[in-house]
Every structure is written in C-alpha cells, then in structure tokens.
Amino acid sequence: MTVRTSDIEKAAGLLRAGGLVALPTETVYGLGANAEDPAAVARIFQAKGRPSSHPLIVHIGGADSLDEWVEDVSPTARLLAEHFWPGPLTLVLPRGPRVPLEATGGLDTAAVRVPAHPVALALLSAFGGGITAPSANRFGSVSPTTADHVRAELGAAVDFVLDGGPCEVGVESTIVDVTGEVPGVLRPGGVTREELEAVLGCPVTVPETSSVRVPGQHPSHYAPRARVVLVAPDKVVAEAEGAQERGHRVGVFLPPTAVTPPKVHAVVDLPASAAAYARGLYGFLRELDEQGCDLIIASLPAEEGLGLAIANRLRRAAGPRPDGEQLGRQER
Ligand code: TXA
Numbered sequence: 621m622t623v624r625t626s627d628i629e630k631a632a633g634l635l636r637a638g639g640l641v642a643l644p645t646e647t648v649y650g651l652g653a654n655a656e657d658p659a660a661v662a663r664i665f666q667a668k669g670r671p672s673s674h675p676l677i678v679h680i681g682g683a684d685s686l687d688e689w690v691e692d693v694s695p696t697a698r699l700l701a702e703h704f705w706p707g708p709l710t711l712v713l714p715r716g717p718r719v720p721l722e723a724t725g726g727l728d729t730a731a732v733r734v735p736a737h738p739v740a741l742a743l744l745s746a747f748g749g750g751i752t753a754p755s756a757n758r759f760g761s762v763s764p765t766t767a768d769h770v771r772a773e774l775g776a777a778v779d780f781v782l783d784g785g786p787c788e789v790g791v792e793s794t795i796v797d798v799t800g801e802v803p804g805v806l807r808p809g810g811v812t813r814e815e816l817e818a819v820l821g822c823p824v825t826v827p828e829t830s831s832v833r834v835p836g837q838h839p840s841h842y843a844p845r846a847r848v849v850l851v852a853p854d855k856v857v858a859e860a861e862g863a864q865e866r867g868h869r870v871g872v873f874l875p876p877t878a879v880t881p882p883k884v885h886a887v888v889d890l891p892a893s894a895a896a897y898a899r900g901l902y903g904f905l906r907e908l909d910e911q912g913c914d915l916i917i918a919s920l921p922a923e924e925g926l927g928l929a930i931a932n933r934l935r936r937a938a939g940p941r942p943d944g945e946q947l948g949r950q951e952r
C-alpha cells in the first residue's frame with residue numbers, strides 16, 4: 621500500500637487548519653488532530669461520541685522530541701522509549717506545557733508514543749508537531765484496522781482518511797505509567813509483558829485480569845453489535861450449538877484444535893499464532909456483525925505474550941453494556 625506524497629501534504633495541511641485526519645498506525649487506525657489545537661482536539665471527542673474526560677495519546681515523530689511534550693523523563697522511561705520506539709508502546713509521564721488539558725482530559729500527565737508505521741511517521745514529519753489520536757472508532761465500539769473500517773465508523777465526521785493498508789499488530793499499544801518508582805502497565809497491548817520485563821530486568825505489574833463480571837465495574841468497550849459470551853475452550857462448540865438451537869444467530873470463534881465446524885450461523889477459524897489472532901481480532905468481530913450474528917461465543921486464549929492483550933479486549937467486549945448504548949446499537 622503506497623500513499624502519495626501529495627496525500628501526506630494534504631493531510632498535514634488539514635491538521636494545520638484544525639481538521640481531523642484518520643491515519644494508519646501499526647496497531648489500529650487513529651483519528652488525528654493537531655495536539656496543540658484545543659478546538660481540533662474537541663472535534664475528536666465530538667466525532668467519536670467520547671466523554672471529554674477520557675485522555676488521548678499524543679503521537680510524536682521520534683524519541684528525541686520526547687522532552688518537548690512531557691517532563692521529568694526518568695531513566696526508566698528513557699530506556700523504554702529507546703528500546704521500543706517506534707513501536708506499540710505508550711508512556712504516561714508528567715504533562716509538558718505543549719500538551720493542552722483538553723488532550724489529557726484535565727490530567728497533569730500525558731500519554732505519548734512514536735508509531736511504527738511509515739505513513740504515520742511521514743505525516744508526523746510533514747506536519748512537524750504532535751498528533752493527538754484515539755482509535756478511529758465510535759466510543760465503545762471495535763477499533764478499526766483498515767481504512768474501510770474507519771469510513772464505516774466515522775463517515776463524514778473525518779476530513780480525510782490516509783489508507784496505509786491493514787494494521788500489522790491489530791491491537792492497541794501497551795500503556796505504561798512511568799510517573800512513579802515502579803512502572804505499571806495500564807493497558808496490555810502490542811508490546812508484551814515479557815518484552816518489557818526483559819528490558820527492565822524486573823517483574824511488571826499488569827491490571828487485574830480476572831474474568832469476574834460485576835455490573836457497572838466492567839463497562840463494555842471494543843464491543844461489536846452482537847453480544848459476546850466467553851466460555852471455557854472445551855465448551856465453545858456445545859455452547860454455540862445450544863444457543864443456535866434456542867434461536868440465536870450464533871457466530872463462533874473456533875479454536876484451531878476444533879475438528880468439525882459447529883452447526884451455527886457463522887464461524888471464524890482462529891489462527892494458531894497469537895500474532896495472527898491479534899492482527900485479525902477486530903476484523904473477526906466486525907465480520908460476525910456483518911453476517912448478522914446476534915451472539916458471539918468465544919474463549920480466552922492463554923494469557924501470555926500477545927494473548928494478554930487479546931484476552932483483555934475479549935473481556936471488555938463481553939462486559940455489560942449500558943442500557944442506552946445497547947438500545948442505540950439495536951437501532952443502528
Ligand atoms: O495503539 C494505540 O494506542 C492507538 C493508536 C491510534 O495509537 N490509540 C489508542 O487510543 O488506542 P485510545 O484513545 O483509543 O486509547 C488511549 C488510552 C485510553 O484508554 C486512555 O485512558 C489512556 O490511553 N490514556 C491516555 N492518556 C492517559 C494518561 N495521562 N494517564 C492514563 N491513561 C491515559
């Protein structure tokens with residue numbers, strides 16, 4: 621997938637003029653605006669239907685400009701930046717004056733990353749500043765991993781979409797809080813816990829990963845229209861066929877070990893490698909929505925490597941949904 625230089629220039633011009641540009645990154649597509657333009661940043665929240673208290677990530681062109689955006693960069697933060705950038709790692713650090721409070725949801729910290737995608741890097745270089753960008757989807761729904769997903773999610777709310785082909789990683793960046801003594805993972809993602817631990821030489825804490833579902837405490841996110849139900853791997857086929865018999869239009873995330881396709885509405889044959897699963901995950905969820913499934917039966921992968929991020933997204937997709945949101949979804 622090649623993007624013309626004229627398209628990069630056009631996108632950079634739109635950012636300078638306060639516009640919204642969707643850009644490919646190695647993780648998912650982002651909905652970008654000039655990080656230093658509060659009015660443009662406000663348009664992001666509007667386009668996504670996202671509460672303005674949710675902080676955004678500032679994308680920058682290189683680790684060498686980190687100090688322009690954040691302060692008190694610790695040796696640990698520096699080490700992680702040098703090791704993983706460009707790449708799917710986001711660092712949370714004390715906010716510098718260039719990052720407006722609108723971009724951080726009022727927080728005194730800011731999230732920063734250097735994306736590993738040639739089109740994103742070309743845009744950052746042509747634009748010259750920081751690009752604040754959440755995933756380019758409606759709030760709460762599945763993140764986009766192709767330009768078509770972005771157009772389907774946001775339509776006319778975005779001024780221009782740079783098409784850099786399908787995203788390589790497929791799940792969002794790993795977010796690490798490096799404001800304290802001990803770095804803590806706020807969101808598992810494209811850089812694995814094992815990779816972080818190898819570089820830091822110490823164990824890294826990851827947020828609670830239990831599957832206990834308490835209403836209200838586990839708000840739905842990364843969710844398709846269809847309801848997502850997680851079951852034990854050896855129960856997937858039986859649960860799916862049972863639900864189909866009860867009248868559901870069931871879509872199944874079928875583990876690679878399963879031999880016979882279950883008698884259900886639609887099947888996604890999961891790839892054996894975690895990298896391929898992560899790359900395909902959001903596309904699979906969208907595919908089952910498109911096929912008209914109202915219920916998706918899946919199981920959690922082993923929570924190691926990229927499996928940790930996949931399991932995190934599946935749990936959130938299966939989380940309880942606010943009534944209003946669910947109504948909205950049915951009406952779509
Ligand atoms: O891979 C990614 O990170 C993608 C691509 C486009 O870069 N972006 C992305 O952005 O996933 P978004 O807005 O969907 O998720 C950003 C996450 C949010 O969960 C937000 O709470 C967290 O980053 N975040 C941002 N600033 C933060 C801060 N100062 N402290 C803690 N969390 C922060």
Ligand code: MG
Pocket residue numbers: 754755763
């Ligand atoms: Mg998002």
